[in-house]
Each structure stands twice: as structure tokens, then as C-alpha cells.
Amino acid sequence: MRLLVLGGTVFLSHEVAAEAVRRGHDVTCAARGTSGEVPEGARLARLDRTDPDWSVLEGDFDAVVDVARTPSWVSAALDALGERAAYWLLVSSISVYADHATPHGSPETLPLLEPLWQEDVETTPETYGGHKVACEQLVRERAASSLVVRPGLLVGPGDPSGRFSYWPDRLAEGGDVLAPGAPERDVQVLDVRDLAAWLVDCAEQQRTGVLDATGWITTMGELLEAVAEGVGSDARLFWAHPGFLRRHQVEPWAGPRSLPLWLPEEMGGMLTHDVCATFEAGLRTRPVAETAADTLAWLRTPAGRGQVTGLARAEEQDLLDDWHLTTLGASAPHA
Ligand SMILES: NC(=O)c1ccc[n+]([C@@H]2O[C@H](COP(=O)([O-])OP(=O)(O)OC[C@H]3O[C@@H](n4cnc5c(N)ncnc54)[C@H](OP(=O)(O)O)[C@@H]3O)[C@@H](O)[C@H]2O)c1
Incomplete structure (x- = not known):
């Protein structure tokens, strides 16, 4: 598989690229390269999404994995690469939900925040969630084939948030x-390496839809x-x-x-999300x-x-x- 990771220099996107390299895929990471290095075996295409020069990326991709949280970045990537990418996997977040009180929720049962398109706003949990809703809409409407994955709390080596750590x-x-x-x-927590392995499975299988992703x-x-x-x-x-x-x-x-x-x-x-569908779709946790x-x-x-x-x-x-x-x-x- 020819995989493009939009990111790849830190935590989850780095682990996705590393896992795909381990499986023998051809992996390009598009990022500035300021947060860290891409995994050995992956190629770094230097690109700043605030002013992207997409010509650094050549050819077609079997799958794109994007971790962006800024709608205009996602829109620009779809403009530049949409026709060259068979499949788009957006890493979103459970922060897209408007209800964090009801236990055992899932994409089928929980209401979403309104999409937030305005970007010159201070980042808060609500703007983060609203921006992710907008990113999801763009991918679902414009990618040829897509999966939206909404992780819960990600943990493990490389976690820059320090919460579980x-x-x-x-x-x-x-x-x-x-x-x-x-x-x-x-x-509920999910080891970043387990999520990365499952995201690569999903890209290989071109799994579509919307799924939450967290542990039992x-x-x-x-x-x-x-x-x-x-x-x-x-x-x-x-x-x-x-x-x-x-x-x-x-x-x-x-x-x-x-x-x-x-x-x-x-x-x-x-x-406390209901993630039965995600485990049925192959997520495995250590x-x-x-x-x-x-x-x-x-x-x-x-x-x-x-x-x-x-x-x-x-x-x-x-x-x-x-x-x-x-x-x-x-x-x-x-x-
Ligand atoms: N951590 C959690 O518990 C949690 C929970 C739910 C969902 N999520 C989601 O999981 C994903 C985590 O992704 P992640 O771990 O890879 O970290 P991230 O902080 O979301 O993304 C970092 C990547 O984006 C790249 N990037 C940042 N600014 C850029 C720019 N201007 N131009 C080009 N690339 C840029 C960085 O590369 P450079 O800086 O090198 O350019 C890096 O590779 C996100 O989608 C997040 O919303 C996380």
C-alpha cells in the first residue's frame, strides 16, 4: 500500500507511520518536521499546512491518514489530493460529542456539536470538538471513500499530554x-500503539464509516x-x-x-463509551x-x-x- 500520513512526527501519527513501515508499506509523512522525526523507513515530505506546497507529494496514494484539527487544512488537503487518494482516514475525537454525561454512548446515540468553521478563535474543548466536526464533514462529503475514527483517551509511550503518564x-x-x-x-483508555495497529488494518481493508476508538x-x-x-x-x-x-x-x-x-x-x-462495534471491527488492546x-x-x-x-x-x-x-x-x- 502507498500510504500518506499527514503528520507522522509525533505520538499517534508517528506510530501509524511506524506500524505501516513494519508491515512493508510505502510510507510518506507530510509535515514540517519540527515536532520530531518520522520513523525510520518512512519518507518525510516537508510541508507546512499553514502555507502548503503540495507539489512535494507526487503520484497517487492508496490511503491517506490525517490527524488535523483545522478545517481549512483538511479542505486544502482534499483539494490537492482528493483525486489522487483512494481512501481517507480522519482521526477525529470523542470531543465531537455534545453530550459527555450519558454513559455507554456511541456514534449512533450521541449528539454532535455544531461544526465550527471559524478558525481565529482561542482553542477550548468546544472549539476543538467543533473544528473536528467540521473536519469530519469535509472528509465524509468529499473523499472518495472514508473512515472517521473518534478516539477517547490515548495513552502510552510518547504521550505529550502527560495525563495517564x-x-x-x-x-x-x-x-x-x-x-x-x-x-x-x-x-477507558487506549494504548496509542493498539490504535495505530488498528488504523493500519482499517487502511489496508479500506474500512468505511464512523467509529469511536477506546479500550474496554x-x-x-x-x-x-x-x-x-x-x-x-x-x-x-x-x-x-x-x-x-x-x-x-x-x-x-x-x-x-x-x-x-x-x-x-x-x-x-x-x-464510558460503547465500543463493541469497534472491537467487532478488529481493535485489539494490550x-x-x-x-x-x-x-x-x-x-x-x-x-x-x-x-x-x-x-x-x-x-x-x-x-x-x-x-x-x-x-x-x-x-x-x-x-
Ligand atoms: N491524545 C489523545 O488522547 C487524543 C484523544 C482523542 C483524539 N486525539 C486525536 O488523535 C490525533 C493525535 O495525533 P498526533 O499524536 O499525531 O498529534 P497531533 O498533535 O494531533 O498532530 C501532530 C502532527 O501534525 C503535524 N503538524 C502540526 N502542525 C503542522 C503544520 N503547520 N504543517 C504540517 N504538519 C503539521 C506535526 O508535524 P510537525 O510539527 O513536525 O510539522 C505532527 O506530525 C489527533 O487527531 C487528535 O485530535 C487524541
């Missing part, structure tokens, strides 16, 4: 660990147990009530002073323990150093001290 990093250190909310809260639902307690197993940790988890975390200005999800992967209750559907071990190994390389978000250790210790005081020692550790 906080947990292998923290649990590997051991001791008393502050964990967010209830251990029985549902959560697990609980936050099971997830952190698997992470602990993967990194060989005997840390003790203390599950702090959401009210306690809010009172102490702990942020959900990501960023400074956050407990990563913790979501407000009204977002309870975001990490154990979370393996993802955690590999993520920790990557965090210990020069490229991975410091690539975590979330609470600083001193902030966590202060919170643990307060939590122990609040519960007067009544909170038994939950391993």
Missing part, C-alpha cells in the same frame, strides 16, 4: 498516593492496580472524595495542580500493565523526561496530610 510515574515512586474520587468510577471500560481502581502491577509498585492508594479535592482547589483531568484522569461527575459519560511499564520506560529516556502533568509531589503530600486529618485516620489504604 502521571500514574506510572507516581506509582513507581511508591509510598502513600492520593487517588481521585471513587475507585469504582468507570474509565474498567474502573479507576482496576486501572491503578494494573498500573501498579506494570511498574512493580507497592504504593498505598488513598481515595480522596471529590468534595475534598474541590475544596482544596485540585483540578480535574490535566494541568497544574490536577489529579489526572479525574473527571467531574457531569462528564461521567466521556470515558493489558494496561504493559502500557504502564512501557510508559515508565519511555519517561526514563531523554525524550520522555518530565512529560507528566498533575500535582507536584509537595502539593500531593500537603493534600495527603489534610486528607488523613479530615478522615482522622479512618481511611484504610486501598491497594
Whole structure:
């Protein structure tokens, strides 16, 4: 297969290109080359999508994989390459949905945000989702044949967001660990390498339609147990009530002073999608323990150093001290 990856220098698009090279495909990555290098065996066609010179790309492609989030970039790529590409795979996001509260949603059941075409706006979760809806519309209307894949939370080596990575990093250190909310809260993650392998399967098979892509639902307690197993940790988890975390200005999800992967209750559907159709379409996932071990190994390389978000250790210790005081020692550790 002659595959064009629009991207290919970082995380998911890099992994898609690497997987396709491993399978013997002819892979070109079109990017500026500023985020990183393309995998060995892939060709870099230098191109800046803010002012693209498409003449760097010659010939026809059996498949294009695009990770863009800017509608005008997708539109320009379709103008330039639409007639030379048999199949278009757009990596979108579950952020396209207008409803993040209802659990077990799927493309058939969840409403979408309105498409957002205006691009000179500050990036927020809503503009990101609205832009992706517009990107999806363009691909579905104009590509000869297409698949739209909407990933949930992607994790694993190379993750620039640091959200999942906080947990292998923290649990590997051991001791008393502050964990967010209830251990029985549902959560879903997907190793970037499993998604990449399945995207290459889809391109090979020219699978069409719209599918969410994330792992099976697990609980936050099971997830952190698997992470602990993967990194060989005997840390003790203390599950702090959401009210306690809010009172102490702990942020959900990501960023400074956050407990990563913790979501407000009204977002309870975001990490509980029904992905039966995606597994029927061939997605296969590795154990979370393996993802955690590999993520920790990557965090210990020069490229991975410091690539975590979330609470600083001193902030966590202060919170643990307060939590122990609040519960007067009544909170038994939950391993
Ligand atoms: N991470 C998650 O949990 C998550 C969840 C849901 C969906 N997603 C989706 O998954 C995909 C992730 O893709 P990704 O990991 O490859 O990262 P990305 O940040 O979405 O894309 C990065 C790629 O785009 C290229 N790029 C950026 N600016 C460019 C420009 N001006 N001209 C040409 N190329 C440009 C970069 O190359 P250069 O900088 O080298 O040019 C790089 O190869 C995205 O579609 C994202 O929306 C992610």
C-alpha cells in the first residue's frame, strides 16, 4: 500500500507511520518536521499546512491518514489530493460529542456539536470538538471513500499530554498516593500503539464509516492496580472524595495542580463509551500493565523526561496530610 500520513512526527501519527513501515508499506509523512522525526523507513515530505506546497507529494496514494484539527487544512488537503487518494482516514475525537454525561454512548446515540468553521478563535474543548466536526464533514462529503475514527483517551509511550503518564510515574515512586474520587468510577483508555495497529488494518481493508476508538471500560481502581502491577509498585492508594479535592482547589483531568484522569461527575459519560462495534471491527488492546511499564520506560529516556502533568509531589503530600486529618485516620489504604 502507498500510504500518506499527514503528520507522522509525533505520538499517534508517528506510530501509524511506524506500524505501516513494519508491515512493508510505502510510507510518506507530510509535515514540517519540527515536532520530531518520522520513523525510520518512512519518507518525510516537508510541508507546512499553514502555507502548503503540495507539489512535494507526487503520484497517487492508496490511503491517506490525517490527524488535523483545522478545517481549512483538511479542505486544502482534499483539494490537492482528493483525486489522487483512494481512501481517507480522519482521526477525529470523542470531543465531537455534545453530550459527555450519558454513559455507554456511541456514534449512533450521541449528539454532535455544531461544526465550527471559524478558525481565529482561542482553542477550548468546544472549539476543538467543533473544528473536528467540521473536519469530519469535509472528509465524509468529499473523499472518495472514508473512515472517521473518534478516539477517547490515548495513552502510552510518547504521550505529550502527560495525563495517564502521571500514574506510572507516581506509582513507581511508591509510598502513600492520593487517588481521585471513587475507585469504582468507570474509565477507558487506549494504548496509542493498539490504535495505530488498528488504523493500519482499517487502511489496508479500506474500512468505511464512523467509529469511536477506546479500550474496554474498567474502573479507576482496576486501572491503578494494573498500573501498579506494570511498574512493580507497592504504593498505598488513598481515595480522596471529590468534595475534598474541590475544596482544596485540585483540578480535574490535566494541568497544574490536577489529579489526572479525574473527571467531574457531569462528564461521567466521556470515558464510558460503547465500543463493541469497534472491537467487532478488529481493535485489539494490550493489558494496561504493559502500557504502564512501557510508559515508565519511555519517561526514563531523554525524550520522555518530565512529560507528566498533575500535582507536584509537595502539593500531593500537603493534600495527603489534610486528607488523613479530615478522615482522622479512618481511611484504610486501598491497594
Ligand atoms: N491524545 C489523545 O488522547 C487524543 C484523544 C482523542 C483524539 N486525539 C486525536 O488523535 C490525533 C493525535 O495525533 P498526533 O499524536 O499525531 O498529534 P497531533 O498533535 O494531533 O498532530 C501532530 C502532527 O501534525 C503535524 N503538524 C502540526 N502542525 C503542522 C503544520 N503547520 N504543517 C504540517 N504538519 C503539521 C506535526 O508535524 P510537525 O510539527 O513536525 O510539522 C505532527 O506530525 C489527533 O487527531 C487528535 O485530535 C487524541
